[in-house]
Amino acid sequence: MVSEVVMTESYVMAREVAGDPVGMGAYGMDSHNVQRYITAGGYVRNEGNVQVHGFKPYLVSHRSIVPQRGQGYNLLVPVCLSASHIAYGSIRIRARIHDPGGNPRRRRPSRRSKTRRLFRK
Numbered sequence: 300m301v302s303e304v305v306m307t308e309s310y311v312m313a314r315e316v317a318g319d320p321v322g323m324g325a326y327g328m329d330s331h332n333v334q335r336y337i338t339a340g341g342y343v344r345n346e347g348n349v350q351v352h353g354f355k356p357y358l359v360s361h362r363s364i365v366p367q368r369g370q371g372y373n374l375l376v377p378v379c380l381s382a383s384h385i386a387y388g389s390i391r392i393r394a395r396i397h398d399p400g401g402n403p404r405r406r407r408p409s410r411r412s413k414t415r416r417l418f419r420k
């Protein structure tokens with residue numbers, strides 16, 4: 300699904316901020332090996348591994364989990380959201396701070412919550 304907002308590396312690394320957040324992510328971007336090959340010296344090498352870590356929690360856009368206007372309504376797709384390959388490598392991890400598509404009333408952190416402390420100015 301390609302939505303009005305496609306979550307990309309820019310959102311995950313906070314170069315862009317989702318103006319309509321529905322959840323948060325915090326895992327690093329990763330993409331596992333594409334293939335293994337044997338070098339001229341006879342060694343096995345992995346190819347296509349990407350591991351990018353070390354950034355703060357980020358916001359996931361509501362518009363990335365709903366279809367574009369005119370393509371449907373009353374539908375949330377939190378698992379197959381609109382994202383680039385590398386951004387999905389972070390968003391897909393279950394250990395997110397909040398789940399896109401979850402109950403919005405339960406998303407408000409308490410005064411003592413760790414999430415609230417992360418985003419204090």
